[in-house]
Amino acid sequence: MSTAPDQAFATLIADAQDFCRQLAANNTRDWYMAHKDTYQTRLKRPAEELLEVLRPRMAALTGGPCRTKLFRINRDLRFAKGKPPYKDHLHMLWYAPDGGAAPLGWFFGIETDRIRIGAGYMGLEGAALTAWRAVVDSAAGEEIATAIEERLARGDTTWEPALKRVPAPYDKDHPRGDLLRRKSMVLFHDMPLPDGDLADAIEAEFRQLWPVFAPIQRGMAGI
Template identity: 60%
Template structure:
């Protein structure tokens, strides 16, 4: 049996129980469950897939496992713990903005995604230059193909196209964005979780390959 074969059911079981009793008392009583059944296998998955994702993108990789503790300074009124397990590989990790490869286990679904979770400063300026330039139409077409195949993306951050671009620009819908990520719900694989994730990421990569190269210039 692979070290990852039980990660999804174990994580969903823990997250459902946590959602039903999201208290410090519950977490302290079951902390070893979280460490042994969720955190350690997730860290192993991050390390295991990093070199293989680097092969797909041709870039450097860094990893991130999101903490289970919620920062209550910025989430007032929320429960103290997150009832999901989320992680990211960043690759290429250099350049004006790192590209993220997302994997999330939630109480009732498993999610994968890829893209730029947010643009700031020079990266936002570069994103707009790329989408308004000659490569923008091809990048937009690749993203639209993914959306037509069932991918989803978050709503645009802006209501209007930012200056100096005209409101009727052909890529207006993308110029209003401050991030560009695609997400989809995937069936939980019975075996070979790393292989299933790599297949999902390989399918998403064509929508971002041109954008990634353009962002790094």
């Protein structure tokens, strides 16, 4: 019999933070291999269950299919030379709605000293980037910009724009030039330690972010 979700998640944050703190202090293959069973049973399996519990909920919220991802704990050192071999955090994503020009990502991360929530488009390229810029320039652009600014004013953070200048063919003084210079649009904030069911708490955080991204998603889907 599988563990009930609320029981499986009850200690996930505490277990993950404890494991990640120890890993940060002992980031070697020998230490990880000696504690791999702990990672598998106390972090990975509950995280996979959490992803699956929220998958249909995110599909229902966004009106499209949902795909999940648990980030691997080991780094690919071919692309991270000089860094420790393991990541001292537990990160996961729900892509919902999945498909289209760019899937919308929903992020939950447990780190050594905080819990992070986020949502957005992690990377915009090709048709997705063209669609994003068209939406920003459209009649819905002002509403979208206002919603993003309100979240930032409340303490959310985002990545810096990728471009120094507003791209052609848009005017260099475009009122939403900051958004046009982006090749991603993500919002993150620290999540308080939940006092109830973890899946419910994460879903509540995502529901607060959905009004920001819903008009973007509708606009991009229509282009």
